[in-house]
Amino acid sequence: MEALALGYSPCPNDTFIFYALAHGRVESPVPLEPVLEDVETLNRWALEGRLPLTKLSYAAYGRVRDRYVALRSGGALGRGVGPLLVARRPLPRLEGARVAIPGRNTTAFLLLSLYAQGFHPVEVRYDQILPLVAQGEVEAGLIIHESRFTYPKYGLAKVADLGEWWEEETGLPLPLGAILARRDLGEGLILELDRAVRRSLEYALAHPEEALDYMKAHAKELSEEVIWAHVRTYVNGFSLDVGEEGERAVARLFAEAEARGLVPPSAAPLFL
Incomplete structure (x- = not known):
């Protein structure tokens, strides 16, 4: 079966989450080919629909809602995580x-x-x-x-x-980024991929030290202290499942952005 390209950034939270999938530690419904790029590169590619499965800034998601849908797992939302x-x-x-x-x-x-x-x-x-x-x-x-x-x-x-x-x-957590699947993959495969991403994160949480070398190989800042601080900041309960509160936060961000004309309106569901 042809491998499905999976885009994510070299930042420690992403390499932590995807370590197990990238190294075959957990099952995937289809073979995955990791593509590591700066998140803004991934954002630009998504405007072209280039990758079928990709990490994306929520701001970019606001511009491609008709083509992509967010997975419930693997994202970055939370409190105390803002730019x-x-x-x-x-x-x-x-x-x-x-x-x-x-x-x-x-x-x-x-x-x-x-x-x-x-x-x-x-x-x-x-x-x-x-x-x-x-x-x-x-x-x-x-x-x-x-x-x-x-x-x-x-x-x-x-x-x-x-x-x-x-x-x-x-009063809501801040949505930063999500893992998006192109809608043309079909709902069944997208749901299976969502479960695979969650399994990958659960594996990393259970075996955190196993992912360290992979994170260090791609991190811009090699200090282990900074790497683990990064993971603790951006990987949390919302990364396992965005939840109802996370969904409300994303909807609020898009509503504020639409009101200012910063993203186009869309009636497409945000999550499956």
Whole structure:
């Protein structure tokens, strides 16, 4: 049987979740071929429908709801997980400021667009943001992934926690990313793939140290302390199943984005 391409990022939460599937530790309904790419690359590919199964920012999902559907397992939602806005010095207002962002299709950029207006986004790969801010090439940076744990090393300070802002505004967890399946795979296979992703995560939770070498092989930050902090932050109960509260959070994010014209409306179900 031809292998099905599975896209996910090299970040520790994704490599932790998919370790068991990538190494045949759990059963999959079809052979899977891992494709590891920066999440913004995966976001852009999804606009073309390129991969049948892929990690995606929720902001990008908002633009491809008619083509893809989210699995209930494998995603990143939660509290205390939001992107941070950092700068070299206090920044009382963002209007007119150059802000390095990790991609226009990321949930981080969508949140910043809901939070503030009038800034000038400078799009770069997420792991290049901290050096740009530290060197003074931009006034602020919107950071995600491992950068949330390492920005003090660059002499930078937190200006805003957009996850905290979202939680205060809505009372809901913050949706960051999901595993999406192209709807043309069919409901039966998609449900089987969802169960396989959950089995993979359950295996990693039961054998966490077994996944460490795989995570270190792909992580931008090799410190084991940072890697495990990343996993603890982004892998939680919502990763096993998005649940009713998670579904409400995703619906609220899309409603806010639609109201601002940031994503097109869609009547397609968000989850199977």
